Amino acid sequence: xxxxxxxxxxxxxxxxxxxxxxxxxxxxxxxxxxxxxxxxxxxxxxxxxxxxxxxxxxxxxxxxxxxxxxxxxxxxxxxxxxxxxxxxxxxxxxxxxxxxxxxxxxxxxxxxxxxxxxxxxxxxxxxxxxxxxxxxxxxxxxxxxxxx
Amino acid sequence: xxxxxxxxxxxxxxxxxxxxxxxxxxxxxxxxxxxxxxxxxxxxxxxxxxxxxxxxxxxxxxxxxxxxxxxxxxxxxxxxxxxxxxxxxxxxxxxxxxxxxxxxxxxxxxxxxxxxxxxxxxxxxxxxxxxxxxxxxxxxxxxxxxxxxxxxxxxxxxxxxxxxxxxxxxxxxxxxxxxxxxxxxxxxxxxxxxxxxxxxxxxxxxxxxxxxxxxxxxxxxxxxxxxxxxxxxxxxxxxxxxxxxxxxxxxxxxxxxxxxxxxxxxxxxxxxxxxxxxxxxxxxxxxxxxxxxxxxxxxxxxxxxxxxxxxxxxxxxxxxxxxxxxxxxxxxxxxxxxxxxxxxxxxxxxxxxxxxxxxxxxxxxxxxxxxxxxxxxxxxxxxxxxxxxxxxxxxxxxxxxxxxxxxxxxxxxxxxxxxxxxxxxxxxxxxxxxxxxxxxxxxxxxxxxxxxxxxxxxxxxxxxxxxxxxxxxxxxxxxxxxxxxxxxxxxxxxxxxxxxx
Ligand SMILES: Nc1ncnc2c1ncn2[C@@H]1O[C@H](COP(=O)(O)OP(=O)(O)O)[C@@H](O)[C@H]1O
Ligand SMILES: [Mg+2]
Numbered sequence: 188x189x190x191x192x193x194x195x196x197x198x199x200x201x202x203x204x205x206x207x208x209x210x211x212x213x214x215x216x217x218x219x220x221x222x223x224x225x226x227x228x229x230x231x232x233x234x235x236x237x238x239x240x241x242x243x244x245x246x247x248x249x250x251x252x253x254x255x256x257x258x259x260x261x262x263x264x265x266x267x268x269x270x271x272x273x274x275x276x277x278x279x280x281x282x283x284x285x286x287x288x289x290x291x292x293x294x295x296x297x298x299x300x301x302x303x304x305x306x307x308x309x310x311x312x313x314x315x316x317x318x319x320x321x322x323x324x325x326x327x328x329x330x331x332x333x334x335x
Numbered sequence: 336x337x338x339x340x341x342x343x344x345x346x347x348x349x350x351x352x353x354x355x356x357x358x359x360x361x362x363x364x365x366x367x368x369x370x371x372x373x374x375x376x377x378x379x380x381x382x383x384x385x386x387x388x389x390x391x392x393x394x395x396x397x398x399x400x401x402x403x404x405x406x407x408x409x410x411x412x413x414x415x416x417x418x419x420x421x422x423x424x425x426x427x428x429x430x431x432x433x434x435x436x437x438x439x440x441x442x443x444x445x446x447x448x449x450x451x452x453x454x455x456x457x458x459x460x461x462x463x464x465x466x467x468x469x470x471x472x473x474x475x476x477x478x479x480x481x482x483x484x485x486x487x488x489x490x491x492x493x494x495x496x497x498x499x500x501x502x503x504x505x506x507x508x509x510x511x512x513x514x515x516x517x518x519x520x521x522x523x524x525x526x527x528x529x530x531x532x533x534x535x536x537x538x539x540x541x542x543x544x545x546x547x548x549x550x551x552x553x554x555x556x557x558x559x560x561x562x563x564x565x566x567x568x569x570x571x572x573x574x575x576x577x578x579x580x581x582x583x584x585x586x587x588x589x590x591x592x593x594x595x596x597x598x599x600x601x602x603x604x605x606x607x608x609x610x611x612x613x614x615x616x617x618x619x620x621x622x623x624x625x626x627x628x629x630x631x632x633x634x635x636x637x638x639x640x641x642x643x644x645x646x647x648x649x650x651x652x653x654x655x656x657x658x659x660x661x662x663x664x665x666x667x668x669x670x671x672x673x674x675x676x677x678x679x680x681x682x683x684x685x686x687x688x689x690x691x692x693x694x695x696x697x698x699x700x701x702x703x704x705x706x707x708x709x710x711x712x713x714x715x716x717x718x719x720x721x722x723x724x725x726x727x728x729x730x731x732x733x734x735x736x737x738x739x740x741x742x743x744x745x746x747x748x749x750x751x752x753x754x755x756x757x758x759x760x761x762x763x764x765x766x767x768x769x770x771x772x773x774x775x776x777x778x779x780x781x782x783x784x785x786x787x788x789x790x791x792x793x794x795x796x797x798x799x800x801x802x803x804x805x806x807x808x809x810x811x812x813x814x815x816x817x818x819x820x821x822x823x824x825x826x827x828x829x830x831x832x833x834x835x836x
Contacts, residue, residue: 231715325711
């Protein structure tokens with residue numbers, strides 16, 4: 188009899204504890220956090236791409252990437268993990284031209300994300316480097332992390 | 336001092352639910368006596384002897400052995416006492432000699448010549464090197480006597496030593512007991528056979544359904560008090576846990592697998608044109624030898640690391656239940672706490688060694704097969720080879736706290752379920768469930784408290800401006816799980832009644 192009672196109490200307590208943490212939690216993944224992480228990451232990778240292509244004079248400062256993000260359209264709160272984040276990125280490309288591009292971002296619950304760039308602007312999955320080799324395009328799709 | 340009773344039990348009672356197994360039993364055994372406890376099956380003889388050995392706690396009554404009691408003196412109540420309960424149990428995978436050495440180790444050690452001497456006494460000299468798994472029932476019974484004699488007891492407790500033996504075995508066992516009794520040893524013998532007790536014993540208590548129905552005459556003779564010579568500590572228990580672990584094929588095979596398996600896995604992944612881009616760093620495995628170990632870490636955290644943590648830890652307590660050897664090791668000179676810590680430390684040390692071997696092999700194989708190219712960080716920054724190696728090693732090191740947590744969880748399940756298969760499988764299932772819960776969006780606080788989340792804390796190290804919040808939280812959460820699981824496991828070991836075996 189007694190073990191059953193203690194076990195039931197333990198299970199209920201654990202359940203209540205989990206429920207409490209669910210209720211008390213506040214989202215760690217926010218729009219501001221993603222925006223702050225994504226643009227510099229893209230800039231770094233864009234510089235890496237320029238290096239592969241053998242284009243000189245591209246640095247994160249000249250790329251000057253900025254972004255605005257949104258999750259799932261106007262009706263969805265811009266917090267939390269999900270595959271439906273969209274970020275609009277503005278930057279200066281390796282010819283000195285201003286570019287705007289739409290990035291699709293899939294954010295995981297562990298605050299890492301996968302971002303896919305607009306291939307019309309950033310190139311396809313594989314690019315030909317300055318030595319004539321086919322290499323993966325660093326900005327076509329990339330992993331990143333949102334500081335939490 | 337010298338007229339202290341060998342056994343002084345007053346009003347001992349033990350109930351199991353509705354059943355009173357031992358009912359206000361009083362037994363007084365003087366030093367040097369050969370005392371019989373006679374009664375039919377189910378009379379409560381074994382229950383009484385289990386209380387004497389501290390394997391189970393009496394509900395009420397007082398019990399002292401050579402003036403010492405369990406309440407006051409803990410395992411010291413067993414100083415000078417040896418014997419076995421029901422049929423003695425040993426580790427079947429070890430030889431008779433190794434088993435004796437191990438048990439003597441829990442008493443502070445023994446010389447090789449003394450081992451030979453006791454094996455000779457019980458007529459097992461020739462078979463000492465064979466595995467106990469191949470012994471006959473009678474041989475195990477005699478090995479039980481040998482294991483008891485190694486303690487140089489003043490009181491030898493034998494629970495139906497002739498039970499289950501063939502007529503020749505019964506004759507040999509009686510002759511052995513008489514020979515030992517003749518050497519001045521106090522003997523407390525239980526039996527359901529009137530003839531046996533008459534032949535061997537000077538005095539007798541007859542029990543039926545937990546109650547005493549007859550007391551024979553009792554004389555108190557004078558003998559020197561027991562002096563404990565050596566006091567084995569945690570070190571002795573630890574040493575023998577390691578010996579037992581090293582003798583297990585499973586533990587050695589697992590270490591070998593942790594060393595070897597990463598090599599073909601890395602080679603095959605590197606050989607595939609398609610990259611596992613759905614896992615972090617999967618997309619970069621061809622580009623840097625430092626991406627592969629991070630991908631492997633992310634994968635391993637899903638089930639392999641909880642499994643590695645559970646294989647030894649989930650078994651280490653439950654194996655004693657499986658072999659019935661709790662009563663064998665707990666009737667020596669080491670306390671339950673010491674056994675608990677010895678097992679816990681052994682499992683922890685083994686798991687940390689396993690993680691180290693697994694990590695080293697994975698990292699070395701990756702760098703040797705793929706190369707030491709610079710690594711792209713999680714902010715897109717380029718990390719040079721040297722710092723990248725340091726970060727990868729650090730990332731694997733961040734798995735240590737949750738591995739310790741999973742080890743503690745497996746130890747707890749091993750103690751509580753007493754089932755090795757459950758102790759091993761349950762932490763893996765729990766790990767899966769936690770992964771699943773952790774992948775549900777919107778449970779940010781719940782997620783932080785899961786034991787699987789610290790496995791992901793390394794991500795922050797790879798940002799351009801590294802952040803350590805998740806590492807700190809992960810450390811605290813792992814510590815919390817570890818403390819709760821170990822405390823509960825400890826209480827489980829301390830409190831339980833050892834009734835099986
Ligand atoms: N762990 C236990 N749980 C429930 N009942 C038990 C347990 N151990 C012993 N008993 C019961 O206690 C009584 C005494 O058993 P035991 O001491 O083994 O008798 P004996 O050794 O004299 O044959 C029996 O009725 C037995 O069924
Ligand atoms: Mg019995």
